[in-house]
Structure formats: C-alpha cells, structure tokens
Amino acid sequence: MYDEREQSPEHGPLAGFTVGVTAARRADELGALLERRGAAVLHAPALRIVPLSDDSELLAATKEIIERAPDIAVATTAIGFRGWVEAADGWGLGEDLLERLRGVRILARGPKVKGAIRAAGLTEEWSPASESMAEVLDRLLEEGVDGLRVAVQLHGEPLPGFVESLRAGGAEVVGVPVYRWLPPEDIGPVDRMIDALVARTLDAVTFTSAPAAASLLSRAEERGLLDDLLAALGHDVLPACVGPVTALPLQARGVDTVQPERFRLGPLVQLLCRELPSRARTLPVAGHRVEIRGHAVLVDGGLRPVPPAGMSLLRALSRKPGWVVSRAELLRALPGAGRDEHAVETAMARLRTALGAPKLIQTVVKRGYRLALDPAADTKYDAAV
Numbered sequence: 001m002y003d004e005r006e007q008s009p010e011h012g013p014l015a016g017f018t019v020g021v022t023a024a025r026r027a028d029e030l031g032a033l034l035e036r037r038g039a040a041v042l043h044a045p046a047l048r049i050v051p052l053s054d055d056s057e058l059l060a061a062t063k064e065i066i067e068r069a070p071d072i073a074v075a076t077t078a079i080g081f082r083g084w085v086e087a088a089d090g091w092g093l094g095e096d097l098l099e100r101l102r103g104v105r106i107l108a109r110g111p112k113v114k115g116a117i118r119a120a121g122l123t124e125e126w127s128p129a130s131e132s133m134a135e136v137l138d139r140l141l142e143e144g145v146d147g148l149r150v151a152v153q154l155h156g157e158p159l160p161g162f163v164e165s166l167r168a169g170g171a172e173v174v175g176v177p178v179y180r181w182l183p184p185e186d187i188g189p190v191d192r193m194i195d196a197l198v199a200r201t202l203d204a205v206t207f208t209s210a211p212a213a214a215s216l217l218s219r220a221e222e223r224g225l226l227d228d229l230l231a232a233l234g235h236d237v238l239p240a241c242v243g244p245v246t247a248l249p250l251q252a253r254g255v256d257t258v259q260p261e262r263f264r265l266g267p268l269v270q271l272l273c274r275e276l277p278s279r280a281r282t283l284p285v286a287g288h289r290v291e292i293r294g295h296a297v298l299v300d301g302g303l304r305p306v307p308p309a310g311m312s313l314l315r316a317l318s319r320k321p322g323w324v325v326s327r328a329e330l331l332r333a334l335p336g337a338g339r340d341e342h343a344v345e346t347a348m349a350r351l352r353t354a355l356g357a358p359k360l361i362q363t364v365v366k367r368g369y370r371l372a373l374d375p376a377a378d379t380k381y382d383a384a385v
Contacts (some may be wrong), residue, residue, distance in 0.1 A: 011123040011303045013040025013273040016293030022046040022212045033269045044189035046212040047181045061176045066096045070151040072105045078112040080178040081154035139243035146170030181211040194220050198228045201292040204238040214249040286359045288356030322373030324364045
C-alpha cells in the first residue's frame with residue numbers, strides 16, 4: 001500500500017506544473033526561480049519597456065524640478081529612480097538634479113528604491129514597511145499637502161487615485177514619467193500564451209506589473225477571446241500577482257488573484273510552491289498514491305511525465321474515481337480525436353506506459369475504463385460523484 005508519510009522526492013515542488021511568465025523585465029530571473037523548483041515555463045512578455053532618455057516629457061519634468069524644487073519627492077521603484085538619474089546625467093543635468101533633491105523630503109516606497117536613493121548620495125526621510133503606495137498616500141494626507149509641491153516618480157505603473165488624491169488635498173503634483181509601456185514588437189508569444197490559457201495547458205500565470213496584465217487582457221479582447229480567458233483564470237488557471245497594484249486590471253474584470261505577503265519574486269515563487277500542489281488531485285489507486293498535476297503525475301512520490309492526450313484521459317477518469325467512464329466520453333475528452341474510438345485505446349496504452357503501473361487503470365469489457373480506486377476510499381468518492 002502507499003505510504004502517506006511525508007516524502008522527500010528529488011523533484012521540486014513545482015514539478016509537473018506549467019507556469020506562464022508575462023514579465024518583460026527580470027523574466028529570466030523569475031523563469032530560473034520557477035525552473036529550479038521543477039516547473040516548466042512558458043514566457044511571453046506582454047509588453048516592452050521603453051526608456052525615455054530622449055523623451056521631451058521627462059526632460060521637461062527634470063528641468064522643471066531643477067528650476068523650482070519640490071517640497072516632497074516620492075520615489076516608487078529602484079529601476080525608475082536610477083533611470084531618471086541616468087537620463088539626467090545623459091543630458092548633463094545629473095549633478096543639478098541631485099543637488100536640488102538634497103534639499104527635498106524624499107519618501108521611498110520600499111527597500112529597493114531606498115537603496116537606489118542612497119546609491120545616488122541622497123537620503124530618504126521615510127519608507128513604509130508595507131511597501132505600499134497606499135500607506136505613502138495616507139502619510140502625506142495625514143501630514144497635509146495643501147500648498148505643497150510634490151514630485152512623483154512614475155514607472156508605467158498605474159497609481160490609482162494617488163495623484164488625484166494629492167491634488168484634491170491641495171498639492172501641486174509634478175509627474176516624472178521615467179518609462180513608458182508599449183505592446184511587444186512580436187505579438188506571437190502573447191497569442192500563444194492566451195491560447196495556452198484558454199486551453200488550460202497552463203496551471204498558473206504570473207504577473208509582475210499591472211500594465212502586463214492589462215496588455216494580456218486587451219490582446220485577448222482584440223482576438224475575441226476575453227470571455228474564454230476570464231473563465232480560465234476564474235476556475236482552472238491560477239493567476240498569481242506580485243502585489244495588489246499589479247492585480248488591479250484583473251480584479252476590475254472580476255478575477256481573484258493570489259499575492260505574496262512581500263511583493264518580491266522570491267515570495268511569489270514560494271507562494272506558487274504552496275498553492276499549486278495544494279490544488280492537485282490526489283487519489284489512492286490500486287495501492288498507490290496518485291497525485292495528478294498539470295503535465296505529469298506523481299505515483300508514490302515519483303514523477304511520471306504524461307503526454308497531453310494521456311493527461312486528458314486521466315483527468316476525465318479522475319472526475320469519476322472508481323466509476324466506469326465510457327469510450328465515447330473519453331473520446332470527447334481527447335482534443336482533436338475525431339470519432340474513432342481506437343484513438344482512446346492508443347492514448348490509454350501510452351498513458352499506462354507513462355504511469356509505470358498498468359493496474360492503476362482497469363479495462364471494463366464493452367463498457368470503458370475506470371481508475372482502480374482503493375476499496376477503503378469508495379464511500380468517500382461515491383458521495384462526491
């Protein structure tokens with residue numbers, strides 16, 4: 001019989017799962033973190049980041065701040081703050097900008113941007129432990145901003161209500177747009193990502209910026225697949241966001257997401273390592289412990305990769321564990337199988353070989369196939385059918 005005690009398999013916690021990565025920046029880092037934990041990764045940058053070093057809007061904002069210092073500066077991201085200083089250096093305005101900011105109260109959203117501020121020779125006045133722009137806004141409004149001039153370093157991320165709330169409180173707000181988000185030059189990978197999501201061949205999809213989430217939804221809408229995509233994200237594919245701001249475009253469409261407590265790539269991956277295995281179907285079958293994952297099965301803790309057709313059959317059988325599933329029903333579960341029930345027999349033979357334990361699936365002559373659910377589990381799963 002199978003052993004329910006904790007095992008220490010050689011594979012990682014994400015083995016057998018496929019995870020989509022929509023990030024443009026730090027995508028390699030996120031993909032490597034996922035792959036080291038066993039996941040298969042599908043990467044499709046949903047946007048591209050265009051630096052505005054030659055952009056007149058950023059230049060104008062920089063000159064405006066040098067000519068007339070703000071009372072407060074809000075730095076939102078490390079890469080954005082560094083990009084601003086580097087762009088100013090390129091225009092020959094770097095020293096003037098830093099000199100002006102030395103006399104300004106600087107608020108930093110989190111530790112990474114604090115590091116960028118200090119690397120530039122500046123010192124922040126305050127940073128929230130939550131790394132939340134909402135907490136930054138609350139502090140500013142509590143202290144009062146009426147009549148103050150506030151510079152806000154933007155980074156392509158939407159800051160819902162942030163600038164509007166400051167202006168409503170009487171502040172003069174100067175936006176500093178360091179980067180612009182644009183659609184990817186090659187839309188093909190995004191379309192393949194959408195197709196994979198709709199087909200449920202992904203187990204999870206990660207988002208590290210709100211514009212990436214908005215871009216993916218927009219492209220799906222252009223292709224007439226938005227409703228199908230939302231259905232997949234709502235029921236079968238786990239949408240994981242690095243933080244609450246990133247999740248906003250999805251939440252606006254009624255999609256619930258999971259988020260780590262700390263808004264970092266590492267905690268995001270750790271969250272997936274907990275969430276995805278907990279969503280996998282585990283059954284006691286023919287004396288074995290069978291855990292059905294996205295593209296593989298754990299049989300007594302051993303990883304067994306399974307072809308897509310075999311996974312379709314196994315999922316159909318697992319929806320009725322212990323019950324006979326007809327060949328006709330299994331045929332409908334096979335993508336693109338047509339009307340030939342022989343396709344079921346072929347896929348079933350390959351599935352049994354992949355599982356390495358032929359007795360897991362029983363043939364019921366003239367009726368179909370069934371998962372050989374252990375007798376002790378019959379009552380539990382009978383009630384669930």
